[in-house]
Amino acid sequence: MGARTGSEYLDGLRQGNAEIWLGDERITDVTAHPALQGCAQSMAALYDMQHTENLRDEMTYPSPTTGDPVGLSFITPRTHEDLEKRSGMMFNWSRFSGGMLGRSSDYINVEIMAAAAAADFYHQNDPRFGENARNYYEYARENDLCMTHTLVNPQSNRALTASGHPSTDVALRIVDENADGMVVRGARILATLGALADEIMVFPSTVLKAASDTNSFAFAFTIPCGTPGMKFICRESLVYSESQIDHPLGSRFEEMDTIVVFDDVLVPWDRVFLKSDPELCTRHFPETGCLAHMAQQVTIKNICKTEFVLGIACSIADALGSNEFQHVQEKIAECMINLEIMRACLRASEADAKIDKWGVMAPDRVPLDAARNVFPKMYPRMIEILQLLSASSLMLIPPDSALDSPVAEDIDRYLAAANCTARDRIKLFRLAWDVACSAFAGRQVLYERFFFGDPVRMMSVLYRTYDKQPLMDRVDKFLSRDH
Numbered sequence: 001m002g003a004r005t006g007s008e009y010l011d012g013l014r015q016g017n018a019e020i021w022l023g024d025e026r027i028t029d030v031t032a033h034p035a036l037q038g039c040a041q042s043m044a045a046l047y048d049m050q051h052t053e054n055l056r057d058e059m060t061y062p063s064p065t066t067g068d069p070v071g072l073s074f075i076t077p078r079t080h081e082d083l084e085k086r087s088g089m090m091f092n093w094s095r096f097s098g099g100m101l102g103r104s105s106d107y108i109n110v111e112i113m114a115a116a117a118a119a120d121f122y123h124q125n126d127p128r129f130g131e132n133a134r135n136y137y138e139y140a141r142e143n144d145l146c147m148t149h150t151l152v153n154p155q156s157n158r159a160l161t162a163s164g165h166p167s168t169d170v171a172l173r174i175v176d177e178n179a180d181g182m183v184v185r186g187a188r189i190l191a192t193l194g195a196l197a198d199e200i201m202v203f204p205s206t207v208l209k210a211a212s213d214t215n216s217f218a219f220a221f222t223i224p225c226g227t228p229g230m231k232f233i234c235r236e237s238l239v240y241s242e243s244q245i246d247h248p249l250g251s252r253f254e255e256m257d258t259i260v261v262f263d264d265v266l267v268p269w270d271r272v273f274l275k276s277d278p279e280l281c282t283r284h285f286p287e288t289g290c291l292a293h294m295a296q297q298v299t300i301k302n303i304c305k306t307e308f309v310l311g312i313a314c315s316i317a318d319a320l321g322s323n324e325f326q327h328v329q330e331k332i333a334e335c336m337i338n339l340e341i342m343r344a345c346l347r348a349s350e351a352d353a354k355i356d357k358w359g360v361m362a363p364d365r366v367p368l369d370a371a372r373n374v375f376p377k378m379y380p381r382m383i384e385i386l387q388l389l390s391a392s393s394l395m396l397i398p399p400d401s402a403l404d405s406p407v408a409e410d411i412d413r414y415l416a417a418a419n420c421t422a423r424d425r426i427k428l429f430r431l432a433w434d435v436a437c438s439a440f441a442g443r444q445v446l447y448e449r450f451f452f453g454d455p456v457r458m459m460s461v462l463y464r465t466y467d468k469q470p471l472m473d474r475v476d477k478f479l480s481r482d483h
Contacts, residue, residue, distance in 0.1 A: 002068035003060045004144040005051055006044030012146075012198055013040065018225040020195045020258075022234040030195050035237035038251045039101075040196055043146065046093050046104060059089050065138060073106035073297075074141040076113055077361040083296075083353055086110075087346070090300045099305025100253045102447055103193040107301075108147040108201060110293035112137050115273065117358040118288035122220075122273050125280055129273050136222055136271070140199075148225075149201035150188035150260055153217075172202070172262055173216040174276070181268040182219070182275065187261050192447075194232045194258035199224050202260075204274065204281030218281040220273040229265040232258040238440045245400040248431050250440035257443075286465075289356050295368035296349060298451065302375045303342045309382045310335040312432055316389050319428055321418030331385045338378045345371035369462050376455050379448040386436040390429065393417075394437055397429045 001008070010031045020027040022035055030036045050059040050071060060069035072089040075082055093104050115122070116137030123130030140147065153171035172186035184202075191200060203220045225232065239254050241247050274281055285291045313332050317323035323332075345367040352364035387394065396415060403411060403423060415422035435441050452458055 001143050002063060002066065002070050003050040004047050006041075006046075006048040009044050009047045009144075009146060010040060013196060016198060016224065016226040018195070019231045020234065021231060022237065027195070034242065035234070035239050035254070036195055036256060038239060038242065039193075039254050039256065042097065042101065042252050043104070043196060046096060046101075047144070049092060049096070055092060058085075058092060061085075063142060065142060070141050071106075071109065071144050073109040074113055074137075076117055078355075078359070079361055080350065080353055083350055083361050083363060087296070087300060087350065090297055091304065094301045094304035095307070097253050097304075098249075098308030099301045099303075100249055100308075100444065101255055102301065102451070103148060103255055104301075105146040105197075107294060107297050108149055109140070110297055111149070111201070111203075111290045112140050112147070114288050114290040114293050114358075114360065117360045118290075120358075121280075121284070121288050125274050125277050126272075128269060129275070132270055133273055136273075143198075145198045146193075146196070147199050147201055147222075148191045148193045148197040149203055150191040150194075151203055151205055152189050153205060154187050154189055154259075171217055174219060175216075175264065181266050182221075182272060184219070184262050184265050184267060187259055189259050191232065191258045191260045193255045194225070194260060195234055195256045197225055200260065204284050214278045215276040218278040219275050220281065220284065221267045221271050222273075223265070223267055223271055227265055229263040231261040231263070233261065234258050238438075238443060240439070243400055245427055245430055247434055247438070247440070248427075249434040250438060254440065289358060289360060289362050292349075292356075292362045292365040292368060295365065295372055296346070296363045299342060299346045299349070299368055299371045302371065302379075303339065303346060305379070306335065306339045306342055306382065309386065309435060310339055312428075312435060313382075313386055313389055315428055316386070316393070316432060319417045319420045319425060320389075320393065322389070328389060331389060335382050335385060338382065342371055342375065342378075366466070369465070372452055373455070373458055373462055376449045376451065380445050383436050383441065383445055386432055390432055390436070393425075393429050394433055397426055397433055400426070400430075 004012075013031055014029060020030060027033045027036065031040045049055050050069070056069070059072055061072050061075050062068070063070045072086055075086055077083045077086060090106055093106060094101070097104070115133045119130035119133045121130075122133050170187055172184055172188050174182050175185045176183040188202060194200065199222055201222050204218065223230070235257050237254060237256070238250050239247070240250060242251055244251050274284065310332070313335055314323070317328050317332060322328045348367040349363035349365070352367075353361050354364070356362040398411060402408065403426070412422045415425055417425045420428070433441070449455065
């Protein structure tokens with residue numbers, strides 16, 4: 001098949017027959033349901049970009065197997081040029097949503113690529129599993145799959161999960177195995193885009209304690225979302241209207257977070273990457289190189305998100321005529337600094353990229369670790385800045401329907417801003433509302449705070465993995481000098 005079109009992606013969702021629940025309703029067609037169709041269409045638009053004449057060469061590359069065009073996010077980078085070309089593709093996708101689609105499929109595509117390159121890592125667990133990683137990568141690439149993933153078990157007992165011991169009554173675990181595969185039961189949470197994906201990667205929790213009593217919780221596998229016994233339970237929808245003026249982001253980019261329930265689901269052996277080895281599961285992300293490639297995609301998303309918020313902040317100041325006030329300039333400059341920090345981290349990671357032990361050109365993880373640890377602090381502050389710059393203007397946003405009502409003349413007269421008409425002002429501040437104040441906005445802030453997990457644990461990982469010794473040696477050398 002190669003690179004899919006948007007219509008092929010939507011057809012795949014209709015044919016997938018996944019069991020999706022929203023409230024008391026089982027959704028039979030996610031591409032037509034009011035809560036999901038907006039994001040489904042946005043995802044389809046990303047796939048269509050692969051076939052847009054002036055973008056095709058930026059979005060695809062020839063398949064190593066067939067020579068047909070396949071999605072560029074699947075490329076195994078061997079050179080700096082490959083890495084930079086992949087970055088360009090990711091920027092095209094992320095700028096389409098202003099960075100508001102946190103789980104566009106390039107995020108998982110690079111993980112699958114890195115897993116295949118590191119097939120020998122899985123071979124340590126079972127020779128079949130290394131081959132599975134290679135085969136699945138080719139399958140995903142040639143069929144241009146849209147994938148979600150889930151890493152987190154439900155937290156029914158926080159004291160247990162924090163110490164690396166899953167809650168045995170609810171956590172996903174292996175309960176049986178036979179000639180066809182292993183049988184899993186339990187639940188996983190936070191499968192973002194779960195209702196709009198073809199397949200799901202169920203990969204190891206990063207906090208699993210290596211012990212004999214956690215063997216049944218240690219695994220990695222991929223499986224179609226429509227596999228019998230699986231259910232996706234959606235949270236409340238954030239789509240309050242299909243109007244792209246009243247809710248310009250929520251109507252387009254509600255990617256939906258889901259709980260995934262596995263009721264004795266059979267996972268075929270050719271879909272298993274790891275099994276019953278907690279130590280390998282814990283080492284999986286850092287040792288396969290997955291993390292560096294995923295962090296590059298996330299940093300690009302964060303750059304695009306910062307660009308978008310900064311653009312809105314500048315537009316607000318211009319519309320209200322407040323852009324000459326120093327306190328306004330100071331706040332906007334703070335967003336500019338954030339953007340340049342993120343850009344610098346990305347550029348450093350790509351400039352210092354090296355071939356890893358699996359033969360892949362991998363971005364330098366250190367600046368990416370810095371970027372992914374600082375953005376959860378940056379983003380809430382930038383949202384606060386939008387609120388401070390807008391003030392009461394965020395309240396003066398009647399719905400679009402009011403512009404065709406008997407009070408339209410009053411709106412045109414009294415809501416005009418210093419540098420824009422009332423109608424343009426309403427459009428701008430409707431967008432600002434959806435970034436800074438709506439339920440969609442609140443979910444985005446929460447999402448960024450915990451994107452890679454507990455921020456305290458994230459900082460601890462950075463501390464432990466950072467190469468501190470050369471710096472300490474430099475201090476010792478200075479203290480030992482006579483002059």
